[in-house]
Amino acid sequence: MKRADRLYALMQRLKDGHLHTAEAMAQDLGVSVRTIYRDMDTLAASGVPVEGARGSGYTAQAMITLPPLNLTQSELEALHIGLAAVGAGETEDLAEAARALSQKIDAVLPEDVDSPTGRFGFATYPFAEAAQGFRHMPAFRKAIRARQKLRLRLEGETGFHTVRPLHLDYWGRIWTCIVWDETTEDFATFRMDRVQDLTPVPGLFVDETGKSLKDFRALQS
Known part of the structure; x- marks a missing residue:
């Protein structure tokens, strides 16, 4: 299973409000417990409201889940420009939301090393420099x-x-x-x-x- 598919599967599981152990999720997805720990860290860093800790289990607060979307290159460009513009703005809550959204998008973008998308850190790329x-x-x-x-x-x-x-x-x-x-x-x-x-x-x-x-x-x- 691709990492993006695994992250999506984890998000689907966590949103039911129940506590899920890393061991159970690792067994169901055919990966190591250490991989699940890394995935939880990735989801949390991407703004997914993950709660829990290693050894006790994980759950997630209520969230809005969108169906899978297929974006054209131009649509991704427009999304990136919009997020960078908001992220560079003076409204801190919207700027923080833009950063969190960009991290979520970055977490599920293709990981093909031959693709240009693998060469730059969208989520970590400074918004102020992008707006420049x-x-x-x-x-x-x-x-x-x-x-x-x-x-x-x-x-x-x-x-x-x-x-x-x-x-x-x-x-x-x-x-x-x-x-x-x-x-x-x-x-x-x-x-x-x-x-x-x-x-x-x-x-x-x-x-x-x-x-x-x-x-x-x-x-x-």
């Missing part, structure tokens, strides 16, 4: 559509780069952008939350051999 990147995304998207150059400065750098914005990528946890950097005369990929300043440069650009998104993809293959 979102503020530049409308201008960056607009520049991609209009084929307009941008002048930007990255975190930790004092100089500016003049770039041709080519593409935005969402990696299940964070946003990255692909550009042709006219300052270094090379392709570059960086996280949007590292962008400190961004200003459109007058004038448009056209595709040139060796500087397009197609050329970048060819180099990656």
